[in-house]
Every structure is written in structure tokens, then in C-alpha cells.
Amino acid sequence: MRPNCESCARDLPPDGEAYVCSYECTWCAACRNGFPGPACPNCGGDLQRRPTRVVRPADG
Structure with a gap:
């Protein structure tokens, strides 16, 4: 998964709201809003x- 938005470069945490298409x-x-x-630009x-x-958690 990509770590940030392709438009504004905002960091996207792994549990945050983000949107993807079939080409990722x-x-x-x-x-997105x-x-x-509804389609990917x-x-x-x-x-x-x-x-x-x-x-x-990391193995330790």
C-alpha cells in the first residue's frame, strides 16, 4: 500500500481512511471527495x- 495521497502527499496511516483503485x-x-x-482520475x-x-508488534 502506498504511504501517502497521490494528490496532496498527505501521510496515510495504515488504519486511516484512504481510497484505492485496481491499479493501486x-x-x-x-x-477523493x-x-x-466515482472513478479514479x-x-x-x-x-x-x-x-x-x-x-x-515487533518480535522480540
């Missing part, structure tokens, strides 16, 4: 909420 274009919710339609793919990544 990645957007924060604020930028500014798009004129880069590739035209369907945008969906990015699944969260479970943060596991």
Missing part, C-alpha cells in the same frame, strides 16, 4: 476504501 492509485478521503465522479478505475493493515 491511492487517495486520501479529502481529495473532491473528484467530479488517473486511470478511470473504480475507487474503493482501502483495506486496513494490521500493525503487529
Whole structure:
């Protein structure tokens, strides 16, 4: 998963709200809400909420 928004470069934490398309274009919710339609502006793919990544403690 990409660590930041492709539009505004905002850091996207693993458990935060972000959107991705089938080509893994990645957007924060604020930028996504500014798009004129439901498709990715880069590739035209369907945008969906990015699944969260479970943060596991380091082995020690």
C-alpha cells in the first residue's frame, strides 16, 4: 500500500481512511471527495476504501 495521497502527499496511516483503485492509485478521503465522479482520475478505475493493515508488534 502506498504511504501517502497521490494528490496532496498527505501521510496515510495504515488504519486511516484512504481510497484505492485496481491499479493501486491511492487517495486520501479529502481529495477523493473532491473528484467530479466515482472513478479514479488517473486511470478511470473504480475507487474503493482501502483495506486496513494490521500493525503487529515487533518480535522480540
